Amino acid sequence: MQTPESPRRAGKPKRSKEETRQIVHYAELMVKMRARACVISELTGLPSLEVRDLWQRVAGRSSPSGQQPNDLAWYLKSSRRRFHSALIVQLYHQALQDLPAYAAMTNAYYHYGQITAASAPRSSWIDGADPSFRGEERDYEVPFSRANYLCKAYTNDKLANGRRKCPLVIKSCRNPSCQALFMSSEDEVREHCTVCAK
Numbered sequence: 001m002q003t004p005e006s007p008r009r010a011g012k013p014k015r016s017k018e019e020t021r022q023i024v025h026y027a028e029l030m031v032k033m034r035a036r037a038c039v040i041s042e043l044t045g046l047p048s049l050e051v052r053d054l055w056q057r058v059a060g061r062s063s064p065s066g067q068q069p070n071d072l073a074w075y076l077k078s079s080r081r082r083f084h085s086a087l088i089v090q091l092y093h094q095a096l097q098d099l100p101a102y103a104a105m106t107n108a109y110y111h112y113g114q115i116t117a118a119s120a121p122r123s124s125w126i127d128g129a130d131p132s133f134r135g136e137e138r139d140y141e142v143p144f145s146r147a148n149y150l151c152k153a154y155t156n157d158k159l160a161n162g163r164r165k166c167p168l169v170i171k172s173c174r175n176p177s178c179q180a181l182f183m184s185s186e187d188e189v190r191e192h193c194t195v196c197a198k
């Protein structure tokens, strides 16, 4: 059955059957990438209880719980985190051009998993089959909940005083033969990535 195209935003009431089916499909993918139930629920608008059941069904155990990320300085604390978080934001903004936020986040994180496959041993991949689907949150340098928090917070918008709304900023390494994108902050003078700065 054809249904008219409607803006697919999480939290909007009255979804078509097809739309709900698609959202649940994305939610399943997020479970396989070990997104926490509360994050999936927030992104998709699916009821928390439903997502917890889904988690149990897909992962065979319950979703981890605990504090939601709230610290932007975390993304700067290692060289790897700087590269990985810049990558995630780039992928997310690309995906957001064509997809609603829940799907863009899923899509971006899936590709993040592919690109960073080498940093996670095959034994951490679910069934050893796909590097985007790993057994535990800690098998990703930047876990899904941290990635989601970052993507929500990251913006190039400025405040009235000219400072950035989000203190983090993605920079491109000044070394012409590198030019890697890395996460930095407004107050950091660094213009080279951590590898080239050594």
Ligand SMILES: [Zn+2]
Pocket (backbone or CB within 6 Å): 173, 174, 175, 178, 179, 180, 192, 193, 194, 195, 196, 197
């Ligand atoms: Zn560099």
